[in-house]
Amino acid sequence: MERVPIVAANWKMHKTISEAVAFIEAFQPKVSEVGEVEIVICPPATALSPLRELVEGGRVQLGAQNVHWEAKGAFTGELSPSMLGELCTFVIIGHSERRAMFGETDGTVSKKLSSSLSEGLRPILCVGESLQQREAGETGTFIAGQVNAALDGLSESEINRIVIAYEPIWAIGTGRAATPDDAAAVIDGTIRATLANSFSQSAAGEMRVLYGGSVKPENANSFFKLDGIDGALVGGASLDPDSFLAIVEAAV
Numbered sequence: 001m002e003r004v005p006i007v008a009a010n011w012k013m014h015k016t017i018s019e020a021v022a023f024i025e026a027f028q029p030k031v032s033e034v035g036e037v038e039i040v041i042c043p044p045a046t047a048l049s050p051l052r053e054l055v056e057g058g059r060v061q062l063g064a065q066n067v068h069w070e071a072k073g074a075f076t077g078e079l080s081p082s083m084l085g086e087l088c089t090f091v092i093i094g095h096s097e098r099r100a101m102f103g104e105t106d107g108t109v110s111k112k113l114s115s116s117l118s119e120g121l122r123p124i125l126c127v128g129e130s131l132q133q134r135e136a137g138e139t140g141t142f143i144a145g146q147v148n149a150a151l152d153g154l155s156e157s158e159i160n161r162i163v164i165a166y167e168p169i170w171a172i173g174t175g176r177a178a179t180p181d182d183a184a185a186v187i188d189g190t191i192r193a194t195l196a197n198s199f200s201q202s203a204a205g206e207m208r209v210l211y212g213g214s215v216k217p218e219n220a221n222s223f224f225k226l227d228g229i230d231g232a233l234v235g236g237a238s239l240d241p242d243s244f245l246a247i248v249e250a251a252v
């Protein structure tokens with residue numbers, strides 16, 4: 001099964017509009033000729049509108065880092081799928097930082113997924129276990145539970161538009177990446193196996209599953225060379241154009 005790789009940048013709460021514009025101006029010309037890979041940048045929401053015009057017609061697609069599930073209403077500080085749909089293509093849903101610090105649950109993740117899909121956004125669904133869960137041997141059960149809870153009630157054609165990012169919590173921002181073999185074991189042995197069980201073998205085969213957690217230019221290739229890993233969700237190393245470029249090139 002040939003799956004086009006995706007390399008996505010999660011800038012988190014980094015970069016003002018002018019810093020984001022400077023990044024795109026430096027980065028974009030360098031990827032115009034790059035081979036088959038989807039490149040996604042998820043800046044803070046404030047930078048989506050200014051970047052949209054800059055990336056139009058080019059290789060960079062934009063994504064948001066969060067979304068609310070309701071279409072509109074009294075939800076101070078939140079952005080709806082249709083608001084983001086005017087500005088970007090992708091949306092990260094269920095990042096572990098949002099689960100840990102902002103009360104996001106499997107239930108809200110599931111609502112965010114279905115309302116984003118109805119608005120035509122392409123969700124990047126994040127799942128990942130804590131160090132405690134890994135050490136207790138609970139990784140497989142926990143990740144399968146996260147995947148099933150998030151995708152509950154969705155049709156196969158809907159899940160075909162989702163990308164999953166496997167991000168072990170203990171590997172995020174720590175410099176301590178999972179080993180490529182451990183990551184691939186969860187991606188194929190748990191995530192794709194769960195999809196095959198709950199949906200179908202072909203849904204599992206078509207799903208692009210990324211690895212995230214301390215991906216750097218130095219280790220990117222060791223993940224991308226494994227068949228089951230279809231790219232990366234990159235935090236820290238995506239903030240510098242040359243470092244993110246090196247990771248994009250490794251994925252081609």
Ligand code: PGA
Nearest residue numbers: 172173213214234235236
């Ligand atoms: P990191 O973050 O690359 O800085 O570990 C990854 C993420 O949180 O998506």
